[in-house]
Amino acid sequence: QVHLVESGGGSVQSGGSLRLSCTVSGYVPNTIHMAWFRQAPGKEREGVAAIDSDGTTKYLDSVKGRFTISRDNALNSLYLQMNSLYPEDTAMYYCAAGDAVPILTLIEPDYSSWGQGTQVTVSS
Helix, strand or coil, X not given: CEEEEEECCXXXXXXXXXXXXXXXXXXXXXXXXXXXXXXXXXXXCEEEEEECCCCCEEECHHHCCCEEEEEECCCCEEEEEECCCCHHHCEEEEEEEECCCCCCCCCHHHCCEECCXXXXXXXX
16 A cells, blocks of 8 residues: 655745655555646646656646656655746646556556645746
8 A cells, every 4th residue: 555645735926836745655666657646626637747667757748848757766755846837737736656557657547546635826
């Protein structure tokens, strides 16, 4: 059982930056994929960024060049550096982990463990 706890959310103005962190505990296979998802009010949850154990990454097109996902396997931690934030980035952000498929994806069903979320609010 993998337990995930997010932190680092908050309120910023448009153009600002935030760094989200996710602490991972429990049994964590070395091959596990990690990802950040987000869900805005009235919208479906969407994958924002994912990273595998070798450091390969995958991003949602709208965040490419602005967000950077990273992981520290020794510390069992996952991070999301978010720069140049827009109001449309406002959402609840969730940390996720999974090893259901060998290919790195941003597909929600491919991740079996989820955190409780941290709120990010970007004002114009």
